Amino acid sequence: xxxxxxxxxxxxxxxxxxxxxxxxxxxxxxxxxxxxxxxxxxxxxxxxxxxxxxxxxxxxxxxxxxxxxxxxxxxxxxxxxxxxxxxxxxxxxxxxxxxxxxxxxxxxxxxxxxxx
Amino acid sequence: xxxxxxxxxxxxxxxxxxxxxxxxxxxxxxxxxxxxxxxxxxxxxxxxxxxxxxxxxxxxxxxxxxxxxxxxxxxxxxxxxxxxxxxxxxxxxxxxxxxxxxxxxxxxxx
Numbered sequence: 353x354x355x356x357x358x359x360x361x362x363x364x365x366x367x368x369x370x371x372x373x374x375x376x377x378x379x380x381x382x383x384x385x386x387x388x389x390x391x392x393x394x395x396x397x398x399x400x401x402x403x404x405x406x407x408x409x410x411x412x413x414x415x416x417x418x419x420x421x422x423x424x425x426x427x428x429x430x431x432x433x434x435x436x437x438x439x440x441x442x443x444x445x446x447x448x449x450x451x452x453x454x455x456x457x458x459x460x461x462x463x464x465x466x467x468x
Numbered sequence: 469x470x471x472x473x474x475x476x477x478x479x480x481x482x483x484x485x486x487x488x489x490x491x492x493x494x495x496x497x498x499x500x501x502x503x504x505x506x507x508x509x510x511x512x513x514x515x516x517x518x519x520x521x522x523x524x525x526x527x528x529x530x531x532x533x534x535x536x537x538x539x540x541x542x543x544x545x546x547x548x549x550x551x552x553x554x555x556x557x558x559x560x561x562x563x564x565x566x567x568x569x570x571x572x573x574x575x576x577x578x
Contacts, residue, residue, distance in 0.1 A: 356511070385565065394555060394568030395512065408564045442511050455502050455559050457566060459511025 354379065356460035358443050364466045365433050373428040373463045377445030384426040385457065386418060387442040395442055401426055402448055430465075438467045472556045477573040486543040488572055490556030493537040501532060502557040502566070503541045505550075512555065512568075515541065546576045 357376045365371050377384050383402045387395035397410040401420035415431045424445075430437055441464075444457040451457060473491040480486040492501065502517040516523055516530045518539075523530045529542040543550055555571040 387568075392570075394570055395566075397565040397567070400564050410565065444511070451564065455500060455517055455566070456514045457512075459513070461509070461511050 356443055356445050356458050358441075358460040358463050360463055361461070362464045362466075364468060366468050367433055367435060369433050369467075370429065370431045371433060371465060373430075373441050373443075373465070375426045375428070375443030375445075375460060377424050377426070377443075378458045381445035381447050381458070382424045383446050383448050383451065384420060384424065385444045385446075386426070386428045387444065387459075388412070389440040389442060389462070391439070398428070433467045435467050438465060440464050472558055472569050474554075474556050474569065474572045476570070477575070479575050479577055480543075480546050482548060482576050482578050483545055486546040486550065486574060486576070488541040488543075488554050488556075488574060489538065490541070491538045492556070492558045495536050495558050496560065499558045499560050501530065501536075501539050502559055503528070503530065504555045504557065504566070504568075505552040506555070506571070507549075507552040515554075548576050548578065550574065551576045 355378050359374045385400040386398040389395040398412050399409040400407045404420045417429045420426045440462040442462045443460045446457050500517050500519050503515040504512040506512045515527050518530045518532055532539045553571040553573050555568050557566050
């Protein structure tokens with residue numbers, strides 16, 4: 353059973369560019385969340401997708417947007433990249449009924465973005 | 469969300485019990501205590517959670533004080549693979565996100 357898979361694992365962009373990160377949730381999971389983890393810090397919640405809609409959002413600007421597809425996979429898009437967007441971007445999945453009951457999220461290994 | 473306080477770092481000898489403390493003095497009555505860990509270059513991994521009773525699973529034990537203002541995660545026989553950053557998180561049941569602090573960097577020494 354494949355867990356949460358993310359791509360690409362590493363990428364380098366320059367300021368002002370746009371980036372798209374991809375996530376496939378664990379089999380049987382229909383809810384996807386994205387987190388940003390700066391170096392030396394804990395992960396910070398960006399947003400959550402369920403039924404192809406953004407359900408909750410953290411304190412991130414509109415440059416951060418997402419999408420969820422009918423097969424539950426998800427994309428994170430960041431426009432007009434800043435140096436401060438350099439971070440590990442983590443995708444986490446759960447069944448819609450599961451997180452509310454157990455609080456257990458399954459994380460991927462992340463996409464490390466470097467902005468030069 | 470209630471704030472948690474953890475030591476920045478801890479060391480433990482391989483084979484000994486690792487006891488990781490967490491303070492959450494502002495916890496509300498319906499908030500759960502969660503523990504996750506993050507091994508280098510990996511995503512966070514769920515360990516255990518509890519409300520008021522002590523909990524045990526195949527990975528660890530969670531001891532919550534009677535007033536629920538603090539808790540301790542116990543890894544009974546630490547191995548080198550337990551070296552990681554451990555996060556203590558307090559979450560209300562309706563919350564759809566986890567709020568991570570900076571965690572405790574646990575180093576298991578041979």
